[in-house]
Amino acid sequence: MNKVLLFNPRSARTKPRIPNSILSIAAALEGIYGYAIIDGNLETDPWQKINSYLASGEFAYFGCTCMPGPQLRQAIPFSKQIRELYPDVRIIWGGYFPSNQPKVVLYSGFVDFIVNGPGEKCFPALLQALDKGQSYTSIPNLIYRGAQGIIKTGKDELYDQDALPRLPYETLNQFYPLRRYLGKTYLGTRTIAYHSSVGCPFKCSFCAVVPIYNARWRGKSAAGIYQDIKFLKDNYGGNAIEFHDNNFFVSEKRTVAFSKLIKDENMVWWGEGRIDTIDKYSDESLELMRASGCKMIFFGAETGNDEILQRMDKGGTQSSAQIRAFAARMAKFDIIPEYSFVLGTPADTPEQVMKQIDQDIAFIKEIKSINPKTEIIIYLYSPVPTEGSELYKKVLASGFHFPEQLEDWISPHWENFDLRKNPLTPWLTPEMVDKIKDFETVLNGYYPTVSDIRLSAFKRGVMRTVSAIRYKTGVYWKPYELKLLQLLWKYRQPEIEGF
Incomplete structure (x- = not known):
């Protein structure tokens, strides 16, 4: 065979x-x-x-x-x-x-x-x-x-996740000691990476999941998740969980059921969700989630501009007002909201692009004033080939195109593009990119991420002091002193390196 x-x-x-x-x-x-x-x-x-x-x-x-x-x-x-x-x-x-x-x-x-x-x-x-x-x-x-070119067969149903065969952790352990995968992170000393669902029920125009799942989602039951996590805890010492679902929190009922099951296991956990979805959760559900160990949730805030949120096909009811209010609400439950923003979306003129960048920077600072514990992740907008998306049509109209040779994708420029750190997009000038990156450096200096467990209180204090004048006055240009500190102390960027 x-x-x-x-x-x-x-x-x-x-x-x-x-x-x-x-x-x-x-x-x-x-x-x-x-x-x-x-x-x-x-x-x-x-x-x-x-x-x-x-x-x-x-x-x-x-x-x-x-x-x-x-x-x-x-x-x-x-x-x-x-x-x-x-x-x-x-x-x-x-x-x-x-x-x-x-x-x-x-x-x-x-x-x-x-x-x-x-x-x-x-x-x-x-x-x-x-x-x-x-x-x-x-x-x-x-x-x-x-013979006629690229052929795509029909899409299958999303399978019942509980009916699929259990992941062969024991077999993996024969190739690589499974304990090597349970590393020390902000969440715990032996953090489990787990996937409990597939897909997402929304159609955000910049998301790579959309063309694959077409607004479909299917999740494993709370009992099934708990069974796997308990196995990894009891047999390999796992004490924290990163849920790498595209959208873990689609179902409040499932989240609540899992929270009840995991509550007595003394495990810290993290997942990804949507602001407009979890904002519908009851206070009781949020209290239970925190009591069960939910410490931080990743959210795609994207922008403070309601018009661009609509162009992104964000769906649901997410708005700049809700993004603000939700950051404040999460503080009441001691759950850290990790907001990601996508800066540099295309516009009709360079002046409009720069104006929106300035508005998003101001909005991010406003969010930090509302809830200073809010973690901020900044990406440069990078297109995803989503058919029918108005935003992607504007991208194509700008003259942007993806590499035509597969090996071109491993050039340094395109690798950084996929990390959303180097856009290679015609509407973003070097001045715009520098402004976004310089602000990110100052922001990370004034509010170092809590997920960098190597940063001591002393180092955090030094970075905050050095960056204070820049952050408060809005002078972000060429923050070499902060870049030197972050390089010296190997500052972690969770959007690239994870926890």
Whole structure:
């Protein structure tokens, strides 16, 4: 029986986390195909191990999950080398990047198939069809290159998460000690990375999830989540949780049920949600969440401009007034709101772009005055190919285009683009980018992130003192003294490195 080599490329995070996407595929292969797992985050030279497995002749398939950004640095050259050295090995990519950029991936010549969304049924079905020489054209959630160009098969339903096979943590532990994934973070000394749902029921025009899930969401039950977390706690010492769902808090009922179950386990947890969703939660629900260990929640605030929020297809009822009020409300429950803002959206004139940047900077400072504990994450706007989006139409009209060659995506400029740190967008001038980054440096000096557990009280005090005049007067230009301190003390940016 042909075996499958599953690869998780190295990410930007300094601490490895449980590779849930790879494990979900591994779970689907149990009892059907033999497999091996390679984690680029835990290998000095992943290619050496990849090559040794493939040289055995036992592996006919190479599966690679691939997010935009740093993971491409290994996914692209390794896949190319496999095609050159082992041309009979079928190469299958999954993840947000290939699903959103299928043309450049498939026309590279060294990726055969893309799993477009959940792969628990699609992936093993594809392997069986290839093994038997049968047609795969009717298998849902596939993208491949056909005679007429790029072909996308129909989207499958979102599967009942409780009905899917349990993730094979014990098998992962045979390849890599699972305790290595439970690292020290702001949340705890052994933090579990967990995925409890797929998709999101909203259609924000800048979000990479939208083209894949099309406003659909399906979550595991509270009991199912608790069972997994309890297993990882009891067997591997986990004492904190990062929920990496695109939207953990869709269902208040599920959140409340989980909070009741986890409350007595003495675990701190974090997740991602929407302001307009959680603002509908009752005070009792929020109190229970905090009592159960919920310490911080990530929210996409995006901007203080209501018109741009509408252009972003934010959906729901989110507004600048609600963003302000919600920051104040969260303070009452001692839950830290982590607000992300997207600065530099396209406008008709450069003057309008700069004006909006200035307004968002002022709005961010206003949020910090309302609730100083609010964590602020700043991104530069980077387009996502969302069909029908008015914002994306404006992007295309500006002359922006994505790379036409897959290997161009691993140039330093495009890697930073995927981290939303270097936009490569025609409407943003160097002056605008510098202003955003300089403000971010000053903001991080005056309000250092609580998630940087290495920063001592002394270092925080020094940074705040040095940045105070700049922050209060609005003179952000060239804050070299702060950049030097942040470089010297290796200041962590959670939007890149995580906790």
